Amino acid sequence: MVDMTQQTWFYILLRSARSTFHGTFHHALGWFKGLLGILLFLALVQLSAQEMQTVIPGPSPGNNESSLAAAVPLAPEPVDTVSLRSFVILYSDSIEPSWATSLVYALGKLERVREVYLWPEPVPQSTAPKVIAEALRWASLKDMGFVLYVTRTAPGKPESEVASREGSFDIHYRVFRVLSAQEIMAATFSAETPTQEELQNTFWLSLAAAMDTLEAQRRAGRLTIRGVPGSKLFGFTKAPIQLDNTGEATITVEIPGTYRYRAFASGYEARSGVLTLLDSPSVLQLEQPAQSPWYFESGALMGQFGDVWIHRHIGNSIWLGLGFQQYWIGLYFPNQEDLKYTSNYTNYFVSLPLLEPGIQAGYYLSDGLSLIKPYVSGTLFLRVNTSLLQLDPIAFMAISAQTGLEYTLLPKLRPFIELGFRFYPFCDGLYLAASRGGEVRAPSTFLFSDSWYVDIPILRLGVRFNL
Amino acid sequence: MKKIVVELFSSIVLLTSCWHPPFDPDVSASVLSARKLGDPVLEFKVSLPYEARYGYFIPCKFSYTQGGWITKEAHSLRITYVIFDPILKTGVILKKEQLNVSSFAGLQVFSHPNDLQVLYISHPAIKGWVRMSTTDSLSYVTTNNLFLGAGATLTWSGTEEVGILYIASYEDGEQITLKGYDMTSSNEVYYPLPPQLPAAPIFAAKNDYGAYLSGTLTDGTPVTYYWFEAGGPVQLPLGRAMTGLLSDGRLLADTGDRLYVYDKDGNECFAIATGSFKFSFERYDAVNSRWVSVFTRTLQIAASNNDEWDYLISIYEIPTADLEKLKL
Numbered sequence: 001m002v003d004m005t006q007q008t009w010f011y012i013l014l015r016s017a018r019s020t021f022h023g024t025f026h027h028a029l030g031w032f033k034g035l036l037g038i039l040l041f042l043a044l045v046q047l048s049a050q051e052m053q054t055v056i057p058g059p060s061p062g063n064n065e066s067s068l069a070a071a072v073p074l075a076p077e078p079v080d081t082v083s084l085r086s087f088v089i090l091y092s093d094s095i096e097p098s099w100a101t102s103l104v105y106a107l108g109k110l111e112r113v114r115e116v117y118l119w120p121e122p123v124p125q126s127t128a129p130k131v132i133a134e135a136l137r138w139a140s141l142k143d144m145g146f147v148l149y150v151t152r153t154a155p156g157k158p159e160s161e162v163a164s165r166e167g168s169f170d171i172h173y174r175v176f177r178v179l180s181a182q183e184i185m186a187a188t189f190s191a192e193t194p195t196q197e198e199l200q201n202t203f204w205l206s207l208a209a210a211m212d213t214l215e216a217q218r219r220a221g222r223l224t225i226r227g228v229p230g231s232k233l234f235g236f237t238k239a240p241i242q243l244d245n246t247g248e249a250t251i252t253v254e255i256p257g258t259y260r261y262r263a264f265a266s267g268y269e270a271r272s273g274v275l276t277l278l279d280s281p282s283v284l285q286l287e288q289p290a291q292s293p294w295y296f297e298s299g300a301l302m303g304q305f306g307d308v309w310i311h312r313h314i315g316n317s318i319w320l321g322l323g324f325q326q327y328w329i330g331l332y333f334p335n336q337e338d339l340k341y342t343s344n345y346t347n348y349f350v351s352l353p354l355l356e357p358g359i360q361a362g363y364y365l366s367d368g369l370s371l372i373k374p375y376v377s378g379t380l381f382l383r384v385n386t387s388l389l390q391l392d393p394i395a396f397m398a399i400s401a402q403t404g405l406e407y408t409l410l411p412k413l414r415p416f417i418e419l420g421f422r423f424y425p426f427c428d429g430l431y432l433a434a435s436r437g438g439e440v441r442a443p444s445t446f447l448f449s450d451s452w453y454v455d456i457p458i459l460r461l462g463v464r465f466n467l
Numbered sequence: 468m469k470k471i472v473v474e475l476f477s478s479i480v481l482l483t484s485c486w487h488p489p490f491d492p493d494v495s496a497s498v499l500s501a502r503k504l505g506d507p508v509l510e511f512k513v514s515l516p517y518e519a520r521y522g523y524f525i526p527c528k529f530s531y532t533q534g535g536w537i538t539k540e541a542h543s544l545r546i547t548y549v550i551f552d553p554i555l556k557t558g559v560i561l562k563k564e565q566l567n568v569s570s571f572a573g574l575q576v577f578s579h580p581n582d583l584q585v586l587y588i589s590h591p592a593i594k595g596w597v598r599m600s601t602t603d604s605l606s607y608v609t610t611n612n613l614f615l616g617a618g619a620t621l622t623w624s625g626t627e628e629v630g631i632l633y634i635a636s637y638e639d640g641e642q643i644t645l646k647g648y649d650m651t652s653s654n655e656v657y658y659p660l661p662p663q664l665p666a667a668p669i670f671a672a673k674n675d676y677g678a679y680l681s682g683t684l685t686d687g688t689p690v691t692y693y694w695f696e697a698g699g700p701v702q703l704p705l706g707r708a709m710t711g712l713l714s715d716g717r718l719l720a721d722t723g724d725r726l727y728v729y730d731k732d733g734n735e736c737f738a739i740a741t742g743s744f745k746f747s748f749e750r751y752d753a754v755n756s757r758w759v760s761v762f763t764r765t766l767q768i769a770a771s772n773n774d775e776w777d778y779l780i781s782i783y784e785i786p787t788a789d790l791e792k793l794k795l
Binding site for chain 1: 475484485486487488489490491492494495496498499502520521538539540541571724740743766767768769770771779795
C-alpha cells in the first residue's frame, strides 16, 4: 500500500514536472519555480510516506492475511494508547453485512477508540465459540482490547434460534476482554428491521453506549534493549533512550503495547522496527550492522558535466567531501542556432579546459531511516584553467550552495537531485557573462556586477555509494 | 518506483543539457593577456542586432570606432564594415561580404595604412585580396593561377606607412610567382619551386630578409618555406602555419587561442595567450618612432529573449618591441 501510494506521488510529480518544463521552457524564473515545486513535492512524498505508517483507526476490509497485517497498530507514540480502546467485531451469519458495517462506524464514532476491526467473514452460529476463541488469540497478538460478538434471534429466543428475515427481532451481543479471555458483558435489545438512515444513526446506539463504558487495561512492564553502546532509540518514550557503555538500557513501558522504534548509532546502519510487547520483562536485541563512513559520489552538473567526490560522514547528519568538478567532457544538445556558428557548443560533446577541485560540507535534515532524505550542502571550488595551467584569470574560485533530496534506492545506493546556485566572488562578472558564449537555452539565468557573478538555479543529479 | 526515478532523472538531463557554464578559454586567455597590457586605449560597449552574433571586430587604423566585423558561421564567412557610436552604443553596417568557405584558415584582414574606411580581406576562397570600402564597390586583386597564399607587410617611408599586399601563385614551370601590390601598382618576383607545394595555402609575403610561403600539406602538416637573398627555399622549423610578418621581421603563427612569435629563421621565441584577444595590426608611432602592435578584444554578452546583444570592444596597444611582455 505504501509503495503504491508513493508511485502515485511520483507519477503526479513527474506529470507536474513535465508540464512545468513544457510550459515555462523559455522562462528561467518559471522553471526555477517549477524545480522548487519538485522539491516541495518530494518533501511531501516523504511526509506522506511517514504519515502512511500511522494507520488510522477503522475497519480493514479484505481477506484475512492482508487485513491482519493492516490492522497492526502502528501508533508511534504509545503514551496515549493506554486509555484507548480497540475492538474486534464478530457478527453471525444472521446479521446483514451492511448492519455489521454500520456497527463499525457506530463504534468508530466513540471517543478514545484506537481501532475497530471487523472480522472478515460472518460467523456461522454453529462455530461461534470456536471463532470467538480464534478471534481472541488473534486480538491478543495484535494488541486489541475487546472482542464483540453480535447475533440476531427471534424475539425472546436464545441465540441458537435464528430470527426470520422480516419483522421484529432481538440483537444479542457479548463482549470478551482479550487479556483475560473472559466474557465481561452480555446484553440484548429488541429492534425492527432498520432503515438505512437508522442503521447509520440510531440502530446501534444502545450497544455503542454499553461499549463506551469499557476501559482498556494496561500495566507497566520492563524492557531491556541491547545494541551498540551509545545507540539512540526513539519511539518507546517521549525522550530518546540512549544505550549505556555496555550497550544496554532498561526502561519501563506499558504492556501490552506495540511500539514503532528507530535506532541510530554513529558508524552503524540505522534500524527501525515494530515491537509488540505482551510479557515483562522483555529483551529487544538490536541488529545494527557496521556502516562505512565513506561514500563515493558521482554527479552531473546540469546533467552535463560529470564530477567525482569522496565523502566522510561524521555522525548521522554531517559529511565532509573532497573531489572535483570537471568540464573536459560534457554532454550538450545543440540547436539550429548553435550549429550555425563556430563556437564551443556545436556538438553533442563539449570539452572545456576547466577543472574545479573543491571541498564540500553537507548536513542531512532528516534521520538515516527516511526513504527520501533532504539535505543542504555547500561547496568551495578552485577553478583551474587547464589550458593556461593556472587558476582561471577571470574567477579563481566559486562557491555553490544547494539543497537536495537523496533517495535510498538500495541500502548502499542513493541517487540524489539537488538545486542551488553558484556564486563567483572576486571577479568581474561581465567577463563571466561573456564566457557563457551565447544564449543559454537551459532554464537558468545569471546575475552579475563588476565584482561578482551568480548562476541560478544550478541543478545537479547523481548517485552516492556507501563504500 | 525505480523506473519512475530513472524516468525523472532522464527527463531532467534532457531538459537541462543545453546549459553553458560561465567559462570560455578564449575569454579567460584574453583577460590574462589584457591584464599585462594595463588599460585599453579605447573601450566601449555597443548593442548590435542579430546578424552581429559571434562576430569580432578589427578596427581601422585611423579610427578605432570603425572597421571590419567578422562572423565565422558554420559554412560561411561574413565580413561587414561597421561604424560604432560609443555614445549611443550602437553600430551601423555599411558594407557586407559573404564568402562560402569550409575553413577559416588563411583569413586575413588588413587595414589600409593611409585610407580610413578601407579594409583588405584575404582568404583562399578569394584567391587574393578584396578591397572593402565604405564608398566604392568591392574590388579584387586576385590570381587566375594556382593560389599559394597571400600576405601583407608594412614599412615606414619616413613620412607614412607603406603597405604591400602579396599573392603567391603557381602556373607551371620551376618557379612560383609572388606578386606585390602597393595599393596603386604591382610587380612580380619569382622564386624557385619548393619541393612540395602546400595543399591548403595560408600565407605568403616578403620583407627585407626574404620571402615566406606557408600552408599545410595534404596530410595537414604545416610547412613554411623561406627564400633568402642568396637562395632557397629552405623549410623553416615552424610547427605551425605562419599567419603574419611583423615589421621587425619576426614571424607570427596565430592558432586562435595562441599567437606564437618566431624569429626570422623560424625559431620559436614565445607564445601569447590570445583567444578573444586578436592581433589586429601594427601601426607606426611617429611620435616615439616605433612600431606598435594593436590587439582588439570583442566580448559578447548574450541577452535572453532579445535579438540585440551587448558587445564589449576593447582595444589595446603595446610597442612591438615589447611583445615579449605578453609571454604566456
